[in-house]
């Protein structure tokens with residue numbers, strides 16, 4: 001390494017120093033004084049902190065007695081964060097997931113359970129129930145153990161004001177979810193979802209929007225898409 005590249009290295013480190021201090025302070029605060037949001041992130045799952053904030057901010061401003069639906073629950077990270085935003089109100093979150101084997105992108109998901117630290121779909125469901133109990137969210141988060149399309153076909157819980165889609169990520173399945181839940185929503189409803197960075201998800205959403213000229217698409221936070229039904 002030349003002396004000038006050493007100088008650049010040192011300058012980079014000095015410039016990065018305040019960020020490292022800030023990061024350390026944040027980690028210390030999280031460990032010693034965890035907020036509820038921090039605690040939701042200890043639940044195994046994929047939704048990011050910015051997404052949990054976004055979901056909670058949407059549900060918080062929905063009118064009382066309104067219904068939120070989550071498609072794809074896993075152990076409850078995002079469903080319970082939305083449930084937290086209902087606490088003390090008459091709003092409800094319906095958490096829809098079959099907690100059963102499925103094949104996505106040609107891969108049987110059971111073949112990946114070990115890497116996520118679980119041994120069966122029943123285990124995942126039981127972890128969801130334990131998490132819901134640990135957060136005292138039973139009154140606000142109601143599981144429906146069914147595939148999204150079956151749950152939509154039998155839907156009798158009022159028009160959902162907000163639907164968050166994070167279930168099966170294949171193109172046809174995202175399209176089918178969008179179609180059935182969009183039909184069940186009132187105008188003014190919001191349908192959003194995770195994994196904008198998945199090609200299958202992004203093209204299903206874009207193609208759906210292209211067929212529904214009254215829908216507007218936005219990207220409200222990291223990796224998240226949102227459609228507003230007019």
Ligand SMILES: C[S@@+](CC[C@H](N)C(=O)[O-])C[C@H]1O[C@@H](n2cnc3c(N)ncnc32)[C@H](O)[C@@H]1O
Pocket residue numbers: 044045046047071072073074075076077078079096097098099100102146147148149166167168
């Ligand atoms: C990516 S995980 C959901 C992650 C969760 N939202 C979080 O906060 O981390 C996808 C979930 O979708 C569920 N799923 C798969 N096919 C489904 C379907 N047809 N209807 C509803 N859920 C489905 C799976 O069982 C799995 O729990």
